[in-house]
């Protein structure tokens with residue numbers, strides 16, 4: 001494949017590394033969904049990934065999802081991975097396949113209301129700030145179960161698991177414990193057998209640490225820079 005683009009080469013490498021990490025952990029790489037985090041990147045680059053088979057794309061801004069939604073093929077699955085304001089839920093409720101970043105009852109209530117209005121069941125993940133970083137969104141570990149219980153009663157919404165954004169670190173091994181902690185929390189909550197709650201999904205791991213996350217049970221890794229290159233926020 002001599003006319004492969006750099007996006008396509010990167011994608012192959014990321015996939016190979018996910019496969020290796022899966023092997024190492026005795027997992028099947030089919031159980032790991034790679035989400036191409038395409039924020040700030042042009043549709044032309046998303047299309048390169050699409051042509052190499054990518055269908056799951058992650059974005060963190062509502063406006064950007066709306067812009068790209070109309071310009072990308074309709075079989076793309078859009079994942080909302082960023083902080084979501086309640087007043088913007090209505091714009092994406094019928095466009096995204098999952099919202100990874102639910103960290104309050106208030107937000108879940110609005111998602112529920114909009115989902116019911118559109119007659120859909122929205123799969124969501126609860127974002128947990130496992131490292132307790134003050135600068136990050138996400139509910140604290142201690143409050144997670146209670147939040148899950150409250151949200152589970154809402155119509156039009158289905159809790160599928162947990163998500164976390166680990167700290168930025170030089171050595172990805174430094175984040176291993178956070179991934180272990182998130183998985184343990186999901187196991188603990190799953191044991192409670194709460195109606196309308198599944199803890200099957202773990203969205204964790206980014207460019208710097210996705211292999212570690214895969215060995216600790218990630219079902220969804222969110223990789224941006226590793227596929228599309230560094231982001232330029234000046235533009």
Ligand SMILES: *Cc1c(COP(=O)(O)O)cnc(C)c1O
Nearest residue numbers: 037060081206207222223224225
């Ligand atoms: C930007 C972003 C990513 C991807 O980050 P990279 O380090 O570029 O892989 C993953 N998850 C979330 C929530 C993000 O905002």
